[in-house]
Amino acid sequence: MTEKRISSAVIKRLPRYYRYLSELLEKGIDRISSQELSRTMNVTASQIRQDFNNFGGFGQQGYGYNVAVLREEIGKILGLDKKYNVIILGAGNLGQALANYGGFSKRGFIVSGIFDVNPDKIGQKIGTVQVRHMSELQNFFENNKVDIAALTLPKAKAPEVANELVALGVCAFWNFAATDLNLPAHVVVENVHLAESLMRLSYNIANLDKK
Amino acid sequence: MTEKRISSAVIKRLPRYYRYLSELLEKGIDRISSQELSRTMNVTASQIRQDFNNFGGFGQQGYGYNVAVLREEIGKILGLDKKYNVIILGAGNLGQALANYGGFSKRGFIVSGIFDVNPDKIGQKIGTVQVRHMSELQNFFENNKVDIAALTLPKAKAPEVANELVALGVCAFWNFAATDLNLPAHVVVENVHLAESLMRLSYNIANLDKK
Numbered sequence: 180m181t182e183k184r185i186s187s188a189v190i191k192r193l194p195r196y197y198r199y200l201s202e203l204l205e206k207g208i209d210r211i212s213s214q215e216l217s218r219t220m221n222v223t224a225s226q227i228r229q230d231f232n233n234f235g236g237f238g239q240q241g242y243g244y245n246v247a248v249l250r251e252e253i254g255k256i257l258g259l260d261k262k263y264n265v266i267i268l269g270a271g272n273l274g275q276a277l278a279n280y281g282g283f284s285k286r287g288f289i290v291s292g293i294f295d296v297n298p299d300k301i302g303q304k305i306g307t308v309q310v311r312h313m314s315e316l317q318n319f320f321e322n323n324k325v326d327i328a329a330l331t332l333p334k335a336k337a338p339e340v341a342n343e344l345v346a347l348g349v350c351a352f353w354n355f356a357a358t359d360l361n362l363p364a365h366v367v368v369e370n371v372h373l374a375e376s377l378m379r380l381s382y383n384i385a386n387l388d389k390k
Numbered sequence: 391m392t393e394k395r396i397s398s399a400v401i402k403r404l405p406r407y408y409r410y411l412s413e414l415l416e417k418g419i420d421r422i423s424s425q426e427l428s429r430t431m432n433v434t435a436s437q438i439r440q441d442f443n444n445f446g447g448f449g450q451q452g453y454g455y456n457v458a459v460l461r462e463e464i465g466k467i468l469g470l471d472k473k474y475n476v477i478i479l480g481a482g483n484l485g486q487a488l489a490n491y492g493g494f495s496k497r498g499f500i501v502s503g504i505f506d507v508n509p510d511k512i513g514q515k516i517g518t519v520q521v522r523h524m525s526e527l528q529n530f531f532e533n534n535k536v537d538i539a540a541l542t543l544p545k546a547k548a549p550e551v552a553n554e555l556v557a558l559g560v561c562a563f564w565n566f567a568a569t570d571l572n573l574p575a576h577v578v579v580e581n582v583h584l585a586e587s588l589m590r591l592s593y594n595i596a597n598l599d600k601k
Contacts, residue, residue, distance in 0.1 A: 194586035258596030276483030369591035375405035380580035385469030
C-alpha cells in the first residue's frame, strides 16, 4: 500500500490528519464522514477524499471512515508503527522540554540519551534519563542503537556535532539550531527554525491591516 | 516598496534570506553576488534574483548585493524594524526556553510577561521577568501593550486561554500547543506543531531506503 510514490503536498498533510484522528479517538468517535472531517479540519471534503485515495481510500460509501483503521494506516505511512531511539544534544530548556514531553514516547519516540558539555548538567536526571558528557558519545553508540539525534545546542556548535554523529552512524536529525546543516545525501534533516517562524508571524502582523 | 502584493512562496523564503544575510554580516562580509549567495544557500541564483526583483532588486550589475542594505530591506518587509511585546503563557521548559533565548530580543521581540497557574512557578524569575498567575492577565493588559502571545501550555487549555486573550485584544499568536485554534479572522496564528514535525521526520526515515 505504501509502495506508490505519494506527493510531498499530501505527505505534509498526513501528520495533521493523524493528529485529528487521534483526537477523535480520544473523544470516543469511531467513524466519521469526509464532510464531518472537512468541517473539523477546515479542509474541503474533496481534498480529503483525494488525499485518502492516494493510499487506498479506506472509506466506505454511506459509512464514512473508520477512525481507528484510518489512523493506523496513516500512522504506518508515517512510520509510526516503529520505535525510534532518540538522543538529545543540548540539555538546556529546549532539550529538557523535548525530553519531558510525554506525547513523543506515546508515539514511539523514546529518549535514550541526553548529552551536554556543561559540568553543572552532567549527571542531572531529566525524566528518567541522566545527562551525559558529550565526550561519552562514542562509548554510548557502542552500546546503543540511535535512530534520531535532536540538536538543541547553539548554532555555532551544531555543524561540528552533527558531523560527529553522522560519522557514528546517525541518519536522521531533528535540528533546532538556527543553522542549516550540510550533511551527506543519505541523511534526513527536519528543521525547526523558531526564529524564522517568529519572522513569519511578524510579517503577518505587519500586514494585518491589509488582510 | 512593500505596497505590492508578494506571493506567499516568496514570503516563506524571506526569513531564511534574512538569517543568511545576518550570518554574512556577522562574518564581516558586506557584499555578495547572487551566485555566491546561491552556493551558500543552496538555492538557484535565478531564484534569488527573481525573489529580490519582487521588491525592487537591490542588486547592482557587477557589484552584487550590499548585504547590510538587503538585510535591512528584507527586515522591513518582515516587520523586523518594529518592536513587539511578547507574553508567554505557560512557564514550563518550552516557555522558559523561549524566554531565555537571546536571539528573539535582538530582533525586537521583547518578553514582557510570563504566566502560569502552577503555584511553584509564580514569582520565579525567568531571565528578567517574574512569572505571574494567569488570573492577573486582565490587570496586566490594563498596564501593558501586548503584541504577541506565545502559547506553551497543554492543548486542553490552549483554546480557552486563546479566547480570553483575543477578548483582551491580542491579534497575534505563536502557538506551540498541539491543537489548531479557531480564532476570529482578524487574528493571525503561527503554529509550531512539534509532533507533526517529528512525524515528517519519521516518514522520511521510513522512506530513507527509497531515497
